[in-house]
Amino acid sequence: DAKTTQPPSMDCAEGRAANLPCNHSTISGNEYVYWYRQIHSQGPQYIIHGLKNNETNEMASLIITEDRKSSTLILPHATLRDTAVYYCIVSYSGAGSYQLTFGKGTKLSVIP
Protein backbone atom coordinates (compact mmCIF):
# COMPACT_ATOMS: atom_id res chain seq x y z
CA ASP A 1 0.00 0.00 0.00
CA ALA A 2 1.05 3.60 -0.63
CA LYS A 3 3.43 5.11 1.91
CA THR A 4 2.32 8.65 1.14
CA THR A 5 -0.59 10.94 1.96
CA GLN A 6 -1.72 13.59 -0.50
CA PRO A 7 -4.77 15.87 -0.61
CA PRO A 8 -7.29 14.49 -3.09
CA SER A 9 -7.63 17.77 -4.97
CA MET A 10 -6.27 21.30 -5.26
CA ASP A 11 -6.93 24.38 -7.36
CA CYS A 12 -4.36 26.85 -8.64
CA ALA A 13 -4.75 30.06 -10.63
CA GLU A 14 -3.06 30.09 -14.00
CA GLY A 15 0.34 31.78 -13.83
CA ARG A 16 0.70 31.25 -10.11
CA ALA A 17 2.93 28.71 -8.40
CA ALA A 18 1.30 25.37 -7.63
CA ASN A 19 2.54 23.83 -4.38
CA LEU A 20 1.56 20.20 -4.00
CA PRO A 21 2.22 18.68 -0.56
CA CYS A 22 3.00 15.09 0.29
CA ASN A 23 3.42 13.43 3.67
CA HIS A 24 5.66 10.39 3.99
CA SER A 25 6.27 10.13 7.73
CA THR A 26 7.50 6.50 7.59
CA ILE A 27 10.13 7.06 4.92
CA SER A 28 13.39 5.25 5.56
CA GLY A 29 16.89 6.46 4.90
CA ASN A 30 17.37 4.70 1.58
CA GLU A 31 14.02 5.63 0.05
CA TYR A 32 13.61 8.28 -2.58
CA VAL A 33 10.63 10.54 -3.23
CA TYR A 34 9.33 10.42 -6.80
CA TRP A 35 6.73 12.58 -8.51
CA TYR A 36 4.77 11.61 -11.59
CA ARG A 37 1.74 13.17 -13.18
CA GLN A 38 -1.05 11.80 -15.35
CA ILE A 39 -2.87 14.08 -17.74
CA HIS A 40 -6.38 12.92 -18.52
CA SER A 41 -5.96 9.14 -18.91
CA GLN A 42 -2.61 9.39 -20.70
CA GLY A 43 0.30 7.36 -19.42
CA PRO A 44 1.97 8.84 -16.34
CA GLN A 45 4.84 11.23 -16.93
CA TYR A 46 7.94 11.44 -14.74
CA ILE A 47 8.51 14.84 -13.16
CA ILE A 48 11.31 14.68 -10.61
CA HIS A 49 12.78 12.67 -7.76
CA GLY A 50 15.07 13.25 -4.80
CA LEU A 51 16.57 11.76 -1.65
CA LYS A 52 17.16 14.56 0.81
CA ASN A 53 18.39 17.61 -1.05
CA ASN A 54 16.09 19.94 -2.90
CA GLU A 55 15.97 19.24 -6.60
CA THR A 56 15.04 21.36 -9.62
CA ASN A 57 14.64 20.56 -13.28
CA GLU A 58 12.93 22.14 -16.25
CA MET A 59 9.50 21.00 -15.08
CA ALA A 60 9.43 21.56 -11.34
CA SER A 61 11.19 21.89 -8.00
CA LEU A 62 11.09 19.36 -5.20
CA ILE A 63 11.49 20.57 -1.63
CA ILE A 64 12.09 17.86 0.98
CA THR A 65 11.97 18.75 4.67
CA GLU A 66 15.07 18.20 6.76
CA ASP A 67 13.47 15.25 8.61
CA ARG A 68 12.32 13.89 5.22
CA LYS A 69 8.81 13.27 6.51
CA SER A 70 7.20 15.50 3.94
CA SER A 71 7.88 17.15 0.62
CA THR A 72 6.40 19.72 -1.73
CA LEU A 73 6.34 19.71 -5.50
CA ILE A 74 6.40 23.22 -6.91
CA LEU A 75 5.28 24.10 -10.43
CA PRO A 76 6.55 27.68 -10.61
CA HIS A 77 4.13 29.09 -13.17
CA ALA A 78 1.15 26.80 -13.60
CA THR A 79 -0.56 26.65 -16.99
CA LEU A 80 -3.80 25.01 -18.04
CA ARG A 81 -1.75 22.12 -19.44
CA ASP A 82 -0.57 21.35 -15.91
CA THR A 83 -4.07 20.21 -14.96
CA ALA A 84 -3.48 16.55 -14.05
CA VAL A 85 -3.33 14.01 -11.26
CA TYR A 86 -0.01 14.25 -9.44
CA TYR A 87 1.40 11.18 -7.72
CA CYS A 88 3.93 11.32 -4.90
CA ILE A 89 5.69 7.97 -4.48
CA VAL A 90 8.23 6.76 -1.95
CA SER A 91 10.40 3.89 -3.05
CA TYR A 92 13.68 2.21 -2.26
CA SER A 93 16.08 3.11 -5.00
CA GLY A 94 18.78 0.51 -4.61
CA ALA A 95 19.56 -2.58 -6.62
CA GLY A 96 16.71 -5.07 -6.57
CA SER A 97 14.00 -2.43 -6.33
CA TYR A 98 11.56 -2.99 -9.15
CA GLN A 99 8.22 -1.63 -8.05
CA LEU A 100 6.70 1.83 -7.70
CA THR A 101 3.44 1.95 -5.76
CA PHE A 102 1.07 4.60 -7.06
CA GLY A 103 -1.61 5.91 -4.70
CA LYS A 104 -4.60 8.01 -5.73
CA GLY A 105 -2.62 11.23 -6.06
CA THR A 106 -3.77 14.86 -6.04
CA LYS A 107 -5.96 16.17 -8.81
CA LEU A 108 -4.64 19.62 -9.62
CA SER A 109 -6.99 21.92 -11.49
CA VAL A 110 -5.41 25.03 -12.98
CA ILE A 111 -8.04 27.72 -13.30
CA PRO A 112 -7.90 30.51 -15.91
Next chain:
Amino acid sequence: NAGVTQTPKFQVLKTGQSMTLQCAQDMNHEYMSWYRQDPGMGLRLIHYSVGAGITDQGEVPNGYNVSRSTTEDFPLRLLSAAPSQTSVYFCASSFTGPREKLFFGSGTQLSVL
Protein backbone atom coordinates in the same frame (compact mmCIF):
# COMPACT_ATOMS: atom_id res chain seq x y z
CA ASN B 1 11.97 7.97 -31.65
CA ALA B 2 8.67 6.22 -30.82
CA GLY B 3 9.34 5.54 -27.12
CA VAL B 4 6.88 3.01 -25.65
CA THR B 5 4.21 1.82 -28.05
CA GLN B 6 1.12 -0.08 -26.94
CA THR B 7 -1.42 -1.80 -29.16
CA PRO B 8 -4.35 -1.92 -29.41
CA LYS B 9 -5.63 1.32 -27.89
CA PHE B 10 -9.09 -0.12 -27.30
CA GLN B 11 -10.35 -3.69 -27.04
CA VAL B 12 -13.65 -5.34 -26.14
CA LEU B 13 -13.66 -8.99 -25.16
CA LYS B 14 -16.25 -11.49 -24.08
CA THR B 15 -15.80 -13.38 -20.84
CA GLY B 16 -13.53 -16.37 -21.39
CA GLN B 17 -11.77 -15.03 -24.46
CA SER B 18 -8.01 -14.70 -24.52
CA MET B 19 -5.91 -11.95 -26.00
CA THR B 20 -2.48 -10.36 -25.97
CA LEU B 21 -1.72 -6.72 -25.29
CA GLN B 22 1.40 -5.63 -27.10
CA CYS B 23 4.14 -3.37 -25.75
CA ALA B 24 7.29 -2.39 -27.59
CA GLN B 25 10.05 0.10 -26.77
CA ASP B 26 12.88 1.35 -28.95
CA MET B 27 15.09 2.85 -26.23
CA ASN B 28 17.08 -0.31 -25.45
CA HIS B 29 15.62 -0.42 -21.95
CA GLU B 30 16.27 -3.51 -19.88
CA TYR B 31 13.36 -2.96 -17.48
CA MET B 32 9.75 -3.24 -18.67
CA SER B 33 6.54 -3.51 -16.69
CA TRP B 34 2.77 -3.70 -16.93
CA TYR B 35 0.36 -1.74 -14.74
CA ARG B 36 -3.40 -1.66 -14.59
CA GLN B 37 -5.49 1.32 -13.55
CA ASP B 38 -9.07 1.05 -12.42
CA PRO B 39 -11.41 4.08 -12.21
CA GLY B 40 -10.41 6.48 -9.45
CA MET B 41 -7.48 4.31 -8.45
CA GLY B 42 -3.75 4.50 -8.71
CA LEU B 43 -1.71 2.15 -10.87
CA ARG B 44 -1.05 -1.41 -9.72
CA LEU B 45 1.89 -3.46 -10.97
CA ILE B 46 0.97 -6.71 -12.73
CA HIS B 47 4.28 -8.14 -13.97
CA TYR B 48 7.73 -6.82 -14.72
CA SER B 49 10.92 -7.87 -16.47
CA VAL B 50 14.51 -6.85 -15.82
CA GLY B 51 15.81 -8.21 -19.10
CA ALA B 52 15.21 -10.69 -21.90
CA GLY B 53 14.25 -14.07 -20.51
CA ILE B 54 13.55 -12.73 -17.00
CA THR B 55 10.09 -11.93 -15.64
CA ASP B 56 8.56 -11.63 -12.19
CA GLN B 57 5.21 -10.97 -10.58
CA GLY B 58 4.01 -7.67 -9.27
CA GLU B 59 1.14 -6.84 -6.98
CA VAL B 60 -1.76 -8.26 -9.05
CA PRO B 61 -0.46 -11.04 -11.36
CA ASN B 62 -3.39 -13.47 -11.29
CA GLY B 63 -5.01 -14.05 -14.66
CA TYR B 64 -2.08 -12.63 -16.64
CA ASN B 65 0.99 -14.12 -18.26
CA VAL B 66 4.06 -12.41 -19.66
CA SER B 67 7.19 -13.35 -21.54
CA ARG B 68 10.26 -11.42 -22.62
CA SER B 69 11.95 -13.04 -25.59
CA THR B 70 13.53 -9.80 -26.84
CA THR B 71 14.68 -6.58 -25.20
CA GLU B 72 12.16 -4.59 -27.24
CA ASP B 73 8.91 -6.47 -26.61
CA PHE B 74 6.95 -7.35 -23.48
CA PRO B 75 3.48 -8.73 -24.31
CA LEU B 76 0.80 -9.24 -21.67
CA ARG B 77 -1.53 -12.20 -22.14
CA LEU B 78 -4.98 -12.55 -20.67
CA LEU B 79 -5.62 -16.27 -20.50
CA SER B 80 -9.39 -16.27 -19.93
CA ALA B 81 -10.79 -12.76 -19.69
CA ALA B 82 -13.07 -11.87 -16.79
CA PRO B 83 -15.13 -8.71 -16.18
CA SER B 84 -12.81 -7.93 -13.24
CA GLN B 85 -10.04 -7.40 -15.80
CA THR B 86 -11.86 -4.44 -17.33
CA SER B 87 -9.29 -1.71 -16.87
CA VAL B 88 -6.76 0.55 -18.56
CA TYR B 89 -3.41 -1.12 -19.01
CA PHE B 90 -0.12 0.76 -19.15
CA CYS B 91 3.27 -0.51 -20.16
CA ALA B 92 6.38 1.24 -18.83
CA SER B 93 10.11 0.91 -19.34
CA SER B 94 13.42 2.28 -18.09
CA PHE B 95 17.08 1.44 -18.39
CA THR B 96 17.48 -0.54 -15.18
CA GLY B 97 14.34 -0.18 -13.07
CA PRO B 98 11.78 2.19 -11.58
CA ARG B 99 14.42 3.96 -9.49
CA GLU B 100 15.15 5.71 -12.76
CA LYS B 101 12.75 7.70 -14.88
CA LEU B 102 9.97 5.42 -16.10
CA PHE B 103 8.60 5.96 -19.61
CA PHE B 104 4.95 5.01 -20.04
CA GLY B 105 2.95 4.07 -23.09
CA SER B 106 -0.38 5.68 -23.90
CA GLY B 107 -2.42 2.79 -22.58
CA THR B 108 -4.87 0.12 -23.71
CA GLN B 109 -8.47 0.44 -22.60
CA LEU B 110 -9.91 -3.06 -22.18
CA SER B 111 -13.56 -3.93 -21.57
CA VAL B 112 -14.61 -7.48 -20.76
CA LEU B 113 -18.32 -8.13 -21.14
